[in-house]
Amino acid sequence: MSFKKYIKAVGTGPKGNRDLAEAEVIDAIELILENKVTQAQIGAFLIAWRTKLETDDELTAAVKALKKYIKFTKIENSLELGYSFDGRENNPFLFPLYENILKEFHEKNKDITPLNLVISGDFLQPAKNGLTTKDIFNSIDKGQYVHYFDRIEYLKELSDLTKLREELGLRTVFNTIEKLLNPASSDFGVTAAFHKPYVKKYIAMFKEYYKDVIVLKGAEGSPEVFSNGKYWEEVDGQVIEIQFSLSDFGITYDKTYENISLEEALEIVKNPSDEILKLAKFNIALYLVFAQRVNNLEDAWKRLN
Incomplete structure (x- = not known):
C-alpha cells in the first residue's frame, strides 16, 4: 500500500482524518524503520499523526510494530x-x-x-x-x-x-x-x-x-x-x-x-x-x-x- 495513503489518513484535516487500523499502523511503522519511504514522507506522517492525536489502539499497534525489531536479552527477576x-x-x-x-x-x-x-x-x-x-x-x-x-x-x-x-x-x-x-x-x-x-x-x-x-x-x-x-x-x-x-x-x-x-x-x-x-x-x-x-x-x- 502506498505510504501516501497513511499521510492522507492523518493529515487531511479534521473533516478528512481517520484513525488507522492496527495493520495500517504496523505497516507504516515498518516502512519507516526499514527506510522504504523518504525522510520528507516520514516527517509529514509523524507530525500529522501527532496533530490528529494518536488513539490508544493506534499507540498499542505502534508498540506491537516495534517489538518485531527488538533484540531481546532476558534479565531474570x-x-x-x-x-x-x-x-x-x-x-x-x-x-x-x-x-x-x-x-x-x-x-x-x-x-x-x-x-x-x-x-x-x-x-x-x-x-x-x-x-x-x-x-x-x-x-x-x-x-x-x-x-x-x-x-x-x-x-x-x-x-x-x-x-x-x-x-x-x-x-x-x-x-x-x-x-x-x-x-x-x-x-x-x-x-x-x-x-x-x-x-x-x-x-x-x-x-x-x-x-x-x-x-x-x-x-x-x-x-x-x-x-x-x-x-x-x-x-x-x-x-x-x-x-x-x-x-x-x-x-x-x-x-x-x-x-x-x-x-x-x-x-x-x-x-x-x-x-x-x-x-x-x-x-x-x-x-x-x-x-x-x-x-x-x-x-x-x-x-x-
Whole structure:
C-alpha cells in the first residue's frame, strides 16, 4: 500500500482524518524503520499523526510494530525503569546510587528474591535538552543489579531516526511509546506521566508485556521521585491511585538545578548528601513494592534502613 495513503489518513484535516487500523499502523511503522519511504514522507506522517492525536489502539499497534525489531536479552527477576529519552535539566539522576543500595539490601534480606533494574538509553531525543541516561552510563562503572541497554544495540532502526527527529524538533508518536519496550523481557515495568490521561494510555499500551505496569508521577518524565507524589496501577480492571509523602519517611528535599551539567550530576552521586541517599533509598523502596518484593512502602523502608 502506498505510504501516501497513511499521510492522507492523518493529515487531511479534521473533516478528512481517520484513525488507522492496527495493520495500517504496523505497516507504516515498518516502512519507516526499514527506510522504504523518504525522510520528507516520514516527517509529514509523524507530525500529522501527532496533530490528529494518536488513539490508544493506534499507540498499542505502534508498540506491537516495534517489538518485531527488538533484540531481546532476558534479565531474570527484573523491573524495567522507563526513563524518557529526552533530556533532564533540573535534577540529577539517582540510579548510579541504586547498585550499592540493592547490594546492601539483599545481603541483609536473604528472604527477598533479588531485584534487577533495567534502564534503556540512546542519543538525546526531542523535545527538550539536557542529560540522558546514556550520558550517565557512559561515565560510571557497570554493576550487578543495574543493567543498561543501549538502543543502538537492541533497536538500531529506531535509534537511526534520531537525526530526523532532531530536525523535526517536535514530539512524535515515538516519544510516547519508546520508554517501556522491554528489551530485557522484564517481569515488571514502571514509567512516568505528567498528565493523568496518559496513565491509562501507558497501561493500555504496555500491560500485555509485563506481569504488572505502574505509572509514577516522577521527575522530568522519569521513574524517579524527588518530592511527594503518587502512582497508579490497574487492579481488577480499574486504575487505582496511591499517594505518598516523603515527610512520612523523614525526607526533606527541596534542591533544584537549572541546566544541570554532566559534571554536576556525577559529583552529586559520587559524593551524595544524606538527603540524596535517602531519596535514592526511597525510590528503591518504591521499586520493591512495584516488583512485588514487599507488601508496602513502610515494610520496604524499614528493611532498607
